[in-house]
Amino acid sequence: MTALPTGSTMQASNHLAVSDLVKQFGGGRSLIGRELPAVHAVRKLAFHVEAGEILGIVGESGCGKSTVARMLVGLDAPTSGRIELGGSPLAEPGKPIHRRALANRIQYVFQDPLSSLNPRKTIRQILTAPLVYLKHMDKEQIETRLKELMEQVNLRAEFLSRYPHEFSGGQAQRIGVARALAAEPEVLVLDEPVSALDVSVQAQVLNLLQDLRKRFNLTYVFISHDLGVVRNLCDRVAVMYFGRIVETADTDTLFSNPQHHYTRLLLDSVPGTGKQLSVGDQANAELPDPLKPPPGCAFAARCPAATDQCRQTDPELKGTDAHAVACYHPEK
Ligand SMILES: Nc1ncnc2c1ncn2[C@@H]1O[C@H](COP(=O)(O)OP(=O)(O)OP(=O)(O)O)[C@@H](O)[C@H]1O
Ligand code: SF4
Ligand SMILES: [Mg+2]
CATH class of the missing domain: 3.40.50.300 (P-loop containing nucleotide triphosphate hydrolases)
Incomplete structure (x- = not known):
C-alpha cells in the first residue's frame, strides 16, 4: 500500500x-x-x-x-x-x-461488538443471514458453514443457540468477525x-485477526x-x-x-x-x-x-x- x-x-x-x-x-x-x-x-x-x-x-x-x-x-x-x-x-x-x-x-467490523449484534437474534440467526442472502446456501451447506465459522473464530459450536448478551465483549467481537467472514470477503x-x-482480551482478538489474515489472505x-x-x-x-x-x-x-x-x-x-x-x-x-x-x-x-x-x-x-x-x- x-x-x-x-x-x-x-x-x-x-x-x-x-x-x-x-x-x-x-x-x-x-x-x-x-x-x-x-x-x-x-x-x-x-x-x-x-x-x-x-x-x-x-x-x-x-x-x-x-x-x-x-x-x-x-x-x-x-x-x-x-x-x-x-x-x-x-x-x-x-x-x-x-x-x-x-x-x-468487503466487510465492516464495528467498534462496539455487543451493540452491533441484534439482541433479539441467536448467533445462529445472525450468522445464517449472510449465508442465505449473500451466499445462497441450502440448509445442509449452512450447517457445515456455521460450524466452520465458529471454529475459525475459536468459539464452540454450541454457542450458536445463545443470544449476544450471553457473551463477553471479546467473544462478541469474535462473533462480529465471524459474521464478516461469512461473506468470504477479500x-x-x-x-x-x-x-x-480490556487490554488482555484485545491481544487475543488481535492475534485472531492476524491468524485469519494469513489463513485467508x-x-x-x-x-x-x-x-x-x-x-x-x-x-x-x-x-x-x-x-x-x-x-x-x-x-x-x-x-x-x-x-x-x-x-x-x-x-x-x-x-x-x-x-x-x-x-x-x-x-x-x-x-x-x-x-x-x-x-x-x-x-x-x-x-x-x-x-x-x-x-x-x-x-x-x-x-x-x-x-x-x-x-x-x-x-x-
Ligand atoms: N452523518 C453525519 N452528519 C453530519 N456530520 C457528520 C456525520 N457523520 C460524521 N460527521 C462529522 O464528520 C466528521 C468526521 O466524523 P467521523 O465519525 O468520521 O470521525 P472519526 O475519526 O471516526 O472519529 P472517532 O475517532 O471519534 O470515531 C466529524 O466532524 C463528524 O461530526
Ligand atoms: S505541517 Fe506545518 S510546516 Fe507542514 S505544511 Fe502544515 S503548517 Fe506547514
Ligand atoms: Mg470513528
Missing part, C-alpha cells in the same frame, strides 16, 4: 485503491437559493492497500476515519472521488451502490475493533486510536488529520522517522503501547471547524514550522511508496 498524491493515476496492482475521496454532510442550497453549510468530513483523500496487507489509519476523534470506513463498505456514498477493488469501481458518485455485490467483497474494514475491550484496513496496537499489527500506517491523509509510510519508517509535524506531535504525546491517541493537552489542540476548512494546511494553527505558504495553500501528499508526506517543510 501507499498513499497516492491527490489526483494521481491508480496502479492496476493496487488491491483497494481510493483516490480524491470527498465526503460532505449537508450543503447544497435552500429553497430560496441560500447556500447551506456543509460538514467537510473527508477532503480529497487517497491511499491504496495491496492484497494481504494491513493498513492502519490513525487520527484524532472527528478526523474522518469512520466516514472513510463507511464509504469503503458502501454505508455512505462519496460526495466525489473513487474507490476501486481489484481494478473495478466499488463506488462512484452518481452511480448506485450495489450493496450485495459489495458485501461479498477485505475487512475494522473500525476500532478492540478499543471497547485477507486485506485489512485497520482504524485505531491506539498507536501501540497499530505499531504491532500494521504493515503500513496512514495518519489522518482533518479529513486528509497527511503522512503514510511503512510502520517502522513512520515510527522511527515521522516527517509531518502532526505525526511527530502524536508520537511525542503517546509514549507507549496501549496508550490512547490524544494531543488534547497541547496548546490549540482543537481541530479546525469542519464547516469552514481553512484554505491552507489544516494543521497550520498548531504547527511550530508554519509559514505564510502553509496558511494559504493546502500541501499535497507527495513522496514514494515507502514514505509520503503532505507538508511544505517536513521534519528531516
Whole structure:
C-alpha cells in the first residue's frame, strides 16, 4: 500500500485503491437559493492497500476515519472521488451502490461488538443471514458453514443457540468477525475493533485477526486510536488529520522517522503501547471547524514550522511508496 498524491493515476496492482475521496454532510442550497453549510468530513483523500496487507489509519476523534470506513463498505456514498477493488469501481458518485455485490467483497467490523449484534437474534440467526442472502446456501451447506465459522473464530459450536448478551465483549467481537467472514470477503474494514475491550482480551482478538489474515489472505484496513496496537499489527500506517491523509509510510519508517509535524506531535504525546491517541493537552489542540476548512494546511494553527505558504495553500501528499508526506517543510 501507499498513499497516492491527490489526483494521481491508480496502479492496476493496487488491491483497494481510493483516490480524491470527498465526503460532505449537508450543503447544497435552500429553497430560496441560500447556500447551506456543509460538514467537510473527508477532503480529497487517497491511499491504496495491496492484497494481504494491513493498513492502519490513525487520527484524532472527528478526523474522518469512520466516514472513510463507511464509504469503503458502501454505508455512505462519496460526495466525489473513487474507490476501486481489484481494478473495478466499488463506488462512484452518481452511480448506485450495489450493496450485495459489495458485501461479498468487503466487510465492516464495528467498534462496539455487543451493540452491533441484534439482541433479539441467536448467533445462529445472525450468522445464517449472510449465508442465505449473500451466499445462497441450502440448509445442509449452512450447517457445515456455521460450524466452520465458529471454529475459525475459536468459539464452540454450541454457542450458536445463545443470544449476544450471553457473551463477553471479546467473544462478541469474535462473533462480529465471524459474521464478516461469512461473506468470504477479500477485505475487512475494522473500525476500532478492540478499543471497547480490556487490554488482555484485545491481544487475543488481535492475534485472531492476524491468524485469519494469513489463513485467508485477507486485506485489512485497520482504524485505531491506539498507536501501540497499530505499531504491532500494521504493515503500513496512514495518519489522518482533518479529513486528509497527511503522512503514510511503512510502520517502522513512520515510527522511527515521522516527517509531518502532526505525526511527530502524536508520537511525542503517546509514549507507549496501549496508550490512547490524544494531543488534547497541547496548546490549540482543537481541530479546525469542519464547516469552514481553512484554505491552507489544516494543521497550520498548531504547527511550530508554519509559514505564510502553509496558511494559504493546502500541501499535497507527495513522496514514494515507502514514505509520503503532505507538508511544505517536513521534519528531516
Ligand atoms: N452523518 C453525519 N452528519 C453530519 N456530520 C457528520 C456525520 N457523520 C460524521 N460527521 C462529522 O464528520 C466528521 C468526521 O466524523 P467521523 O465519525 O468520521 O470521525 P472519526 O475519526 O471516526 O472519529 P472517532 O475517532 O471519534 O470515531 C466529524 O466532524 C463528524 O461530526
Ligand atoms: S505544511 Fe506547514 S503548517 Fe502544515 S505541517 Fe507542514 S510546516 Fe506545518
Ligand atoms: Mg470513528
